Amino acid sequence: MSSMKNGSATAGGGRRAAWWLGLAILVMGAVWLNGARSIASTTNYVGLGPSAIVLAVGLGLVLLGFLLIVQALKGQLAPPSEDEEEAPFSRPAFLMALAGVGVPLLTIRWLGFPFSAMLAFTLVTHAFGSRRTLLDLGIGALIASLAWLGFSRLGISLGPFFPLLG
Template sequence: MSTDERNTTGGSRAAASTTPKPYWIGLGLMVMGAVWLYNAFGLPQGARYAAVGPGLFVTVAGGALLLLGALLMVQIWRGETFEAQDAEDADGATKMDRRAFLTALVAVALPIVTMGPLGMPFTATLSFVLVANAFGSRRWYLDLVYGAILASGSWFLFHQLGLQLGRFFPPLGV
């Protein structure tokens, strides 16, 4: 991407921007705000010893999210545009690659299930292979080797440094 493109953040790329009307973001924020507000009602709002209670800030945060979510939806309705950000290796104007995104997402979600029962080195190796695949690496056997070296190597290193990362491979009890 040339620098000239980076300068013109508005206009030229608007056509290529993603879903034009992301109402769901505003809705999501309003739901989150409502959850926070609902929780705040269960907390003492204040007045005890003339101090403000623990509920005040929760109310403020929830109320603000509720309002901002509504405001965002109004802005979207009025035609606010959203353009994906540019990153070093990513072009905001390109179309989303669903397969790559989902592969990377699986790599991020995997640890929730496997980190405890199968240990960090095993989990990290698998996630490594998945992310490399998402970025277009097709030699998964090589990635498996690289990932295993990186994951076990850092397990030993961080273990030495005193970081609690659990057992090396819990199913074998090591």
């Protein structure tokens, strides 16, 4: 039995595979890898430099994007079952998540890592439906502060905690 949602069914009855999503993830990984090249490669006592995490994320994104493309082209992506309801695409939610990704690029120099990450976390949680702004800000602040402190203890500088105070 072939179902047709939004006119995007394939001959096998499943939804057309979104190979383009894998391509987008692969390109995002390439952008991260390119960004890692511009980060100083000095190391500290643990043998890792500041670019190590960026490099690892970039490689992971490239690998996952490639695997997603392969799965999509082979038709191995499972369509939602009949009892599962597929969430419709929400442009406002997508734009809010995109803003969450972009906020650190615009604010990290003058707000610092913890506050920029806190704002990014809150925007992304709101894109996924959360409406507990104060709780999201608090959780984001806690996670970002712990990450900043952890990197500082490893000797990896993420900049000042709050540059506007300095």
